Amino acid sequence: MKVLLVDDNRLMLEGLQNLLEAHNIEVVGMAADGLESVGLARELKPDVILMDIRMPHCDGLAATRLIKAEMPDAVIVILTTSTEDDDLFEAIKSGACGYLLKSMDTDELVAALDQARQGVPPFSPGLAAKLLEEFARIGNPECSTSSPNSAETGEEVSWNVLKPRQIEVLRLVSEGLSYKEVGARLFLSPRTIKYHMGEIMNRLHLENRAKVLAFAGRMGLTASKPTK
Numbered sequence: 001m002k003v004l005l006v007d008d009n010r011l012m013l014e015g016l017q018n019l020l021e022a023h024n025i026e027v028v029g030m031a032a033d034g035l036e037s038v039g040l041a042r043e044l045k046p047d048v049i050l051m052d053i054r055m056p057h058c059d060g061l062a063a064t065r066l067i068k069a070e071m072p073d074a075v076i077v078i079l080t081t082s083t084e085d086d087d088l089f090e091a092i093k094s095g096a097c098g099y100l101l102k103s104m105d106t107d108e109l110v111a112a113l114d115q116a117r118q119g120v121p122p123f124s125p126g127l128a129a130k131l132l133e134e135f136a137r138i139g140n141p142e143c144s145t146s147s148p149n150s151a152e153t154g155e156e157v158s159w160n161v162l163k164p165r166q167i168e169v170l171r172l173v174s175e176g177l178s179y180k181e182v183g184a185r186l187f188l189s190p191r192t193i194k195y196h197m198g199e200i201m202n203r204l205h206l207e208n209r210a211k212v213l214a215f216a217g218r219m220g221l222t223a224s225k226p227t228k
């Protein structure tokens with residue numbers, strides 16, 4: 001895995017580099033501000049970009065928007081000390097696929113990076129639930145059976161298009177579990193979970209997992225959601 005680190009704290013950058021390389025993760029570059037990260041992302045094409053929020057000249061949220069505008073497939077994960085809801089929501093709106101707190105331990109960070117590379121949005125404990133609550137709050141109850149892009153396609157999408165097993169997979173992925181963890185819960189291989197997620201996106205007419213997460217939030221998907 002090739003990772004680009006973006007943080008204005010040099011000690012943090014060097015510490016992260018040492019930790020990740022000790023776990024066989026290659027740090028291909030380090031940037032001290034958002035503008036620098038845009039150029040390095042373009043040049044190095046990392047698998048994952050770990051992005052701080054609070055930085056001079058160009059903060060992490062602005063940098064995320066700039067990178068995603070130029071490189072839509074870039075995988076950007078926020079790594080910050082901020083637990084503010086506004087930062088969390090704005091990060092996801094800007095195109096970040098995950099939001100992690102610097103208080104997490106090394107093993108959790110390594111697992112989160114692996115999730116991000118697999119396409120599973122990684123979040124520190126409790127943050128995915130906040131996102132789901134926010135998506136549910138802003139969703140229109142009168143359109144609760146529609147997918148996030150149904151207005152564009154003219155199609156109405158409901159839980160009826162998903163099989164019970166697919167709903168169960170979506171519920172667990174929405175809780176922030178990796179494909180390996182979901183597979184262990186359901187006694188399936190990670191490859192099978194990845195296949196189910198592909199089928200879920202096709203059936204819901206959604207092109208990425210962030211939109212699947214938004215859909216799950218708007219539908220009020222929780223651990224107690226029925227699967228039939």
